[in-house]
Amino acid sequence: MRFSILVNGKRRTLEEDADTPLLWVLRDDLHLVGTKFGCGIAACGACTVHLNGVPARACVTPISAVGDAPIVTIEGIGESEWGRKVKAAWLELDVMQCGYCQAGQVMAATALLAKNPRPTDQDIDEAMRGNICRCCTYTRIRAAIKRAAGLPTADTREERA
Amino acid sequence: MSGKHTAQQAGAEAGSGLHISRRAFLTTGAAIGGGLLLTLRFVGKASADDALIGAYIKIAPDGIVTLTAKNPEIGQGMKTTLPMLIADELEVEWENVRVEQAMLDPIYGAQFAGGSLGTPLNWLPMQRVGAAGREMLISAAASTWGVPRTQCEASRGVVRHRPSGRTLTYGALASKAAALAAPDLDSVRLKRPEQYTIIGKFTGGVDSPRVLEGAPLFGIDTMLPGMSYAVYEKSPVFGSRAVRANIEQIKALPGIRDAFILHATERDAAVRMGLVDGVAIIADKWWDAQKALQKLRVEWEPRSVTQQSTPAFEREAARLAGDAPQSIIRRDGDFHAAIGHAAKVVEASYSYPFLAHATLEPMNCTAHVKHDGSVEIWAPTQNPGPGAKLVARTLGIDAGRIRVHMTRVGGGFGRRLNNDYMVEAAMIARHAGRPVKLLWSRPQDIQHDSYRPAGFHHFKAGLDASGRPVAFRDHFITFGQNGQVASSAGLPRDHFPAGYVPSLEFAQSLIELDMPTGPMRNPGGNALAFAFESFIDELAHAGGRDPLELRLELYGPPRVLPAPPPQFGMKIPPFDTGRARGVLELVADKSGWARRSALPAGMGMGLAFYYSHFGYVAEVVKASVNRDGTPHVHKIWAAVDIGRQIINPAGAYNQAQGAILDGLGQALHLNITVQDGRVVQSNLNTYRLLRIDEAPPLEVHFLRSDNDPTGLGEPALPPVLPALCNALFIATGKRIRSLPIDPRLLRST
Numbered sequence: 001m002r003f004s005i006l007v008n009g010k011r012r013t014l015e016e017d018a019d020t021p022l023l024w025v026l027r028d029d030l031h032l033v034g035t036k037f038g039c040g041i042a043a044c045g046a047c048t049v050h051l052n053g054v055p056a057r058a059c060v061t062p063i064s065a066v067g068d069a070p071i072v073t074i075e076g077i078g079e080s081e082w083g084r085k086v087k088a089a090w091l092e093l094d095v096m097q098c099g100y101c102q103a104g105q106v107m108a109a110t111a112l113l114a115k116n117p118r119p120t121d122q123d124i125d126e127a128m129r130g131n132i133c134r135c136c137t138y139t140r141i142r143a144a145i146k147r148a149a150g151l152p153t154a155d156t157r158e159e160r161a
Numbered sequence: 162m163s164g165k166h167t168a169q170q171a172g173a174e175a176g177s178g179l180h181i182s183r184r185a186f187l188t189t190g191a192a193i194g195g196g197l198l199l200t201l202r203f204v205g206k207a208s209a210d211d212a213l214i215g216a217y218i219k220i221a222p223d224g225i226v227t228l229t230a231k232n233p234e235i236g237q238g239m240k241t242t243l244p245m246l247i248a249d250e251l252e253v254e255w256e257n258v259r260v261e262q263a264m265l266d267p268i269y270g271a272q273f274a275g276g277s278l279g280t281p282l283n284w285l286p287m288q289r290v291g292a293a294g295r296e297m298l299i300s301a302a303a304s305t306w307g308v309p310r311t312q313c314e315a316s317r318g319v320v321r322h323r324p325s326g327r328t329l330t331y332g333a334l335a336s337k338a339a340a341l342a343a344p345d346l347d348s349v350r351l352k353r354p355e356q357y358t359i360i361g362k363f364t365g366g367v368d369s370p371r372v373l374e375g376a377p378l379f380g381i382d383t384m385l386p387g388m389s390y391a392v393y394e395k396s397p398v399f400g401s402r403a404v405r406a407n408i409e410q411i412k413a414l415p416g417i418r419d420a421f422i423l424h425a426t427e428r429d430a431a432v433r434m435g436l437v438d439g440v441a442i443i444a445d446k447w448w449d450a451q452k453a454l455q456k457l458r459v460e461w462e463p464r465s466v467t468q469q470s471t472p473a474f475e476r477e478a479a480r481l482a483g484d485a486p487q488s489i490i491r492r493d494g495d496f497h498a499a500i501g502h503a504a505k506v507v508e509a510s511y512s513y514p515f516l517a518h519a520t521l522e523p524m525n526c527t528a529h530v531k532h533d534g535s536v537e538i539w540a541p542t543q544n545p546g547p548g549a550k551l552v553a554r555t556l557g558i559d560a561g562r563i564r565v566h567m568t569r570v571g572g573g574f575g576r577r578l579n580n581d582y583m584v585e586a587a588m589i590a591r592h593a594g595r596p597v598k599l600l601w602s603r604p605q606d607i608q609h610d611s612y613r614p615a616g617f618h619h620f621k622a623g624l625d626a627s628g629r630p631v632a633f634r635d636h637f638i639t640f641g642q643n644g645q646v647a648s649s650a651g652l653p654r655d656h657f658p659a660g661y662v663p664s665l666e667f668a669q670s671l672i673e674l675d676m677p678t679g680p681m682r683n684p685g686g687n688a689l690a691f692a693f694e695s696f697i698d699e700l701a702h703a704g705g706r707d708p709l710e711l712r713l714e715l716y717g718p719p720r721v722l723p724a725p726p727p728q729f730g731m732k733i734p735p736f737d738t739g740r741a742r743g744v745l746e747l748v749a750d751k752s753g754w755a756r757r758s759a760l761p762a763g764m765g766m767g768l769a770f771y772y773s774h775f776g777y778v779a780e781v782v783k784a785s786v787n788r789d790g791t792p793h794v795h796k797i798w799a800a801v802d803i804g805r806q807i808i809n810p811a812g813a814y815n816q817a818q819g820a821i822l823d824g825l826g827q828a829l830h831l832n833i834t835v836q837d838g839r840v841v842q843s844n845l846n847t848y849r850l851l852r853i854d855e856a857p858p859l860e861v862h863f864l865r866s867d868n869d870p871t872g873l874g875e876p877a878l879p880p881v882l883p884a885l886c887n888a889l890f891i892a893t894g895k896r897i898r899s900l901p902i903d904p905r906l907l908r909s910t
């Protein structure tokens with residue numbers, strides 16, 4: 001079947017089986033490989049993209065379900081104000097270790113801040129718990145989200161507990 | 162001295178083919194396009210032939226410095242750390258440095274990421290390479306000006322003649338320096354720590370900006386002209402033979418180019434984590450190959466008739482515990498006499514499960530077997546050298562005909578010290594006659610790992626009237642293969658408290674195992690620390706002692722124990738009880754250990770110490786228990802001694818924090834079970850990695866003792882597991898003796 005999708009502001013027309021997950025369209029057909037494959041069942045968040053500005057797991061999103069929803073991937077997220085700030089905070093705090101999950105983390109964090117520019121620790125937990133970091137860089141992910149939001153980065157959860 | 166042998170074991174597995182080098186020197190040459198090319202050579206111990214170990218420095222006429230990172234980057238930060246060492250001594254600005262990943266090449270010597278050995282093995286050689294380059298550039302400037310070189314100094318990529326103030330840039334000097342003889346590396350002058358300009362500075366990962374642009378850096382991102390995609394289905398029951406499959410039906414599916422059975426020979430099957438039987442499906446798109454798997458029907462023939470299972474392992478372990486041990490690992494004094502005279506006797510049994518590595522980038526590899534028989538491979542591997550040898554052996558070609566590109570690696574944790582995916586990709590690509598990218602699904606990745614071995618410990622100890630252990634015994638029930646201890650399933654004979662308790666016995670019995678095991682981040686230590694440091698805590702409480710004070714008493718006054726023999730071409734640092742004391746006292750101070758009795762009821766602090774990979778780490782966990790019995794970790798403190806110099810604080814704190822949380826996840830959730838000869842868990846919903854809402858606040862403190870720096874990928878992991886369980890004992894009065902923690906045991910009744 002022929003599909004026409006909008007990826008990072010560009011119209012792309014593709015011949016695909018209707019059940020092909022968006023992840024493999026992005027990676028293997030459009031060669032946008034920043035979006036990663038981790039589990040195939042929406043359990044890890046490595047494949048997180050934005051559909052209509054909302055985080056979605058590309059590994060379980062069939063191309064036929066995308067319709068006219070604009071898609072933003074890690075390759076395009078720096079075009080938005082929040083995407084630029086989040087990426088800058090990620091680099092300033094040197095968040096990543098292996099880096100494999102970090103595109104998904106940045107996409108989830110950007111969606112959070114676009115909706116909620118001053119997130120609490122609990123907001124961060126709720127928005128980010130779908131994104132596994134196998135290297136466990138969670139301390140810096142939390143701090144970088146706060147840095148992007150212009151909030152103090154110190155982890156004060158224990159004092160408040 | 163806890164995991165010293167485990168560090169060595171991991172290093173030995175990682176670094177097979179490692180050159181034991183005595184002396185290194187530099188050669189110079191002109192870089193392509195002009196400028197300086199500095200190449201380090203090692204003179205091998207075994208032969209008089211000098212081995213070229215690689216070009217490390219290129220200085221272009223425009224002053225841009227390209228440094229080579231020789232080891233794989235798996236998230237441990239070596240692609241940034243090693244060039245920092247060169248750049249600081251070279252006296253260049255980090256902004257002008259570009260880093261290139263080396264290919265696998267014998268001229269670089271051992272290239273691997275394992276055993277936390279990147280820093281101790283390369284700390285001095287990399288600095289010396291940089292310093293030699295600096296001295297040559299100074300010489301080139303001095304001869305240009307006709308002045309004594311002692312009047313010249315280098316800084317920020319510029320050589321300056323002090324008396325006249327004249328300057329020349331490295332870019333202008335590079336071609337001239339390339340014609341000079343290189344200085345002797347052993348005598349080249351190194352900077353004093355207070356002169357460092359890059360070492361010790363918070364330095365972001367060199368690849369990080371490109372990762373956030375979505376650049377194709379990882380193995381899974383490899384894309385070649387004319388490339389096909391492959392999946393490879395193996396039997397869920399380990400080591401089964403593929404008898405037949407519905408190949409013709411699979412080949413007829415849309416998008417499928419080919420499908421075939423690969424039979425491993427007896428010789429292949431004899432190699433641990435080598436090629437095993439399976440069905441390859443090649444398609445124009447990976448998704449088509451993956452979909453075809455749902456229609457694949459294979460008849461498998463198990464090699465052995467026994468169907469292994471976790472309950473059967475537990476029954477066998479219980480049976481062996483009742484028998485005399487099969488072997489004695491270590492015997493000091495007379496345990497049986499000493500236990501007879503003890504004022505108090507404590508007994509406890511501990512166990513922990515198999516674990517999978519679950520790197521977030523599933524196993525994958527891209528290979529191209531060319532018409533002339535040569536092979537080119539793009540592999541996310543921690544250990545490319547043995548991988549190339551495995552491919553050579555299995556394909557029956559010379560290893561010299563294999564080129565391996567070391568891609569960025571989406572997590573290692575020891576899984577990628579083995580190279581089974583590499584040999585599979587090469588065999589499939591040879592059959593296909595075109596470049597092929599093999600990618601495993603997540604279930605294949607979890608169900609075909611080299612697992613962290615499970616284990617069972619039966620401890621018995623005697624205390625004297627003061628509460629000090631005088632007798633200690635462990636009957637360790639572990640796993641074997643063909644009567645030998647399985648990979649990473651051993652108990653080092655010098656494991657703490659050996660050497661600190663006068664009458665001690667480490668005994669061992671083996672359960673025969675059909676599934677592969679292997680090193681996982683801090684092999685040995687990731688399991689043994691939980692058992693031993695929890696039982697030591699039990700002994701402290703049984704003897705009415707403060708767990709901190711008892712440890713300090715056992716390690717005794719600060720002293721340096723005899724050094725083990727050299728290994729990996731380096732001196733092995735001796736164990737220093739003063740460093741153990743140092744981190745114990747520091748973590749106690751930072752966590753408020755002395756004031757722990759003031760914590761509210763239902764909250765506790767636990768402490769543990771572990772020495773591994775030359776690093777000394779003590780950790781304190783503060784925890785309580787939720788109503789449903791799940792642990793609530795309020796905070797974790799760590800004190801770490803890896804020597805006088807933290808090369809890159811950005812990486813160091815990240816490694817320590819990540820290792821602590823990695824260990825926490827193991828304690829809380831991780832569990833691989835076996836049923837009917839196959840692994841039960843199949844994806845990240847049932848193999849539950851730690852998530853951000855479970856990651857507590859952390860405090861990491863480095864104790865800068867005056868010792869050469871050592872590695873940090875692994876040492877911070879083990880103590881958190883026993884420290885958590887020791888805290889839960891204070892919080893609830895219930896002792897966790899089996900992992901992962903079962904909340905039902907902690908629920909208040």
